Amino acid sequence: MLNKEQLLSPPSNIMRLERLESHLVECARLYIDEIIENSFDVNSVVFKCSLNSNFAFSKADDPNGNYSIEFGRALTSTIFNFSKSISDKFSDEIGWNNKDDVTEFLFNYISWFILNHELAHITWGHLNFIRDHGESGYYEINKKKVPIKHLAKDIEKSKEFWQALESEADSNTISTTLVSFRYINTASQWGNWTLDKTLNVHGIVNSLMFYFLDVLMEGTDDFRHPKPYVRQYLSLPSIDSLAEKMNHPKEFYTDALIKANFDTVLRILELKLPISFMIESISWMNRLDKIIHETGISSYRRRKKI
Numbered sequence: 605m606l607n608k609e610q611l612l613s614p615p616s617n618i619m620r621l622e623r624l625e626s627h628l629v630e631c632a633r634l635y636i637d638e639i640i641e642n643s644f645d646v647n648s649v650v651f652k653c654s655l656n657s658n659f660a661f662s663k664a665d666d667p668n669g670n671y672s673i674e675f676g677r678a679l680t681s682t683i684f685n686f687s688k689s690i691s692d693k694f695s696d697e698i699g700w701n702n703k704d705d706v707t708e709f710l711f712n713y714i715s716w717f718i719l720n721h722e723l724a725h726i727t728w729g730h731l732n733f734i735r736d737h738g739e740s741g742y743y744e745i746n747k748k749k750v751p752i753k754h755l756a757k758d759i760e761k762s763k764e765f766w767q768a769l770e771s772e773a774d775s776n777t778i779s780t781t782l783v784s785f786r787y788i789n790t791a792s793q794w795g796n797w798t799l800d801k802t803l804n805v806h807g808i809v810n811s812l813m814f815y816f817l818d819v820l821m822e823g824t825d826d827f828r829h830p831k832p833y834v835r836q837y838l839s840l841p842s843i844d845s846l847a848e849k850m851n852h853p854k855e856f857y858t859d860a861l862i863k864a865n866f867d868t869v870l871r872i873l874e875l876k877l878p879i880s881f882m883i884e885s886i887s888w889m890n891r892l893d894k895i896i897h898e899t900g901i902s903s904y905r906r907r908k909k910i
């Protein structure tokens with residue numbers, strides 16, 4: 605797998621990346637119109653890809669339900685570099701031989717996951733909560749001060765609140781990505797696979813993406829997000845609620861994703877995971893509901909009241 609420096613290097617084919625970005629923006633527009641603005645108390649979401657050196661950025665533009673999300677070129681080009689680098693091993697693992705299609709599939713999937721994560725911050729009320737409660741401050745990374753909106757007076761509490769909101773967005777996103785992927789995906793394979801195979805591929809790409817984030821975040825103390833492997837484990841059990849909604853046995857969904865996760869780590873990434881990763885994730889999951897309750901965010905949810 606590529607190291608951090610290689611991930612951040614300029615993309616080998618800018619025209620191809622620009623085409624993928626336009627496709628992403630076009631598909632996101634339709635998805636936001638049809639699903640987000642219809643199902644939630646949301647007036648507008650403007651999404652764009654820019655030449656910015658930021659990764660992903662979203663904000664509540666006002667208190668009235670208008671939002672914007674931006675992906676900087678720094679993010680899209682690293683997703684592109686990563687997708688290209690992993691496409692051989694991924695296509696061997698899932699038995700899909702067209703390398704160009706596989707690269708685009710991976711790019712679309714990872715971008716879609718990150719977009720859905722940002723949309724979850726909107727629909728779960730996080731952005732309005734931050735707008736109302738965030739106090740301008742900073743935290744230190746490698747002895748440098750980085751600005752942040754603190755969500756509590758105590759810095760450790762603020763960190764806990766941030767990580768709880770980020771975890772909530774991740775756990776929702778594993779389901780929304782799966783059910784809405786048809787909006788961006790152009791690969792016919794996806795529609796021809798059995799449910800078992802679809803869940804397997806979903807689990808593999810999901811797992812790859814968190815390892816991609818792990819490499820990208822190397823050497824930084826991320827104040828707002830739990831460590832990527834914690835985020836990944838946290839997102840797995842939440843697929844149960846989707847299975848329940850679809851009247852499918854939920855053990856089947858979770859098992860398929862956990863198996864895909866282990867296969868990915870061992871066979872594609874060739875890593876050995878220390879058991880402490882899992883214990884750390886479970887301990888965080890056990891505390892999460894209490895912390896979410898403590899933030900007082902429940903009145904900020906933007907699901908339409910029926």
Ligand SMILES: [Zn+2]
Nearest residue numbers: 721725770773
């Ligand atoms: Zn987030």
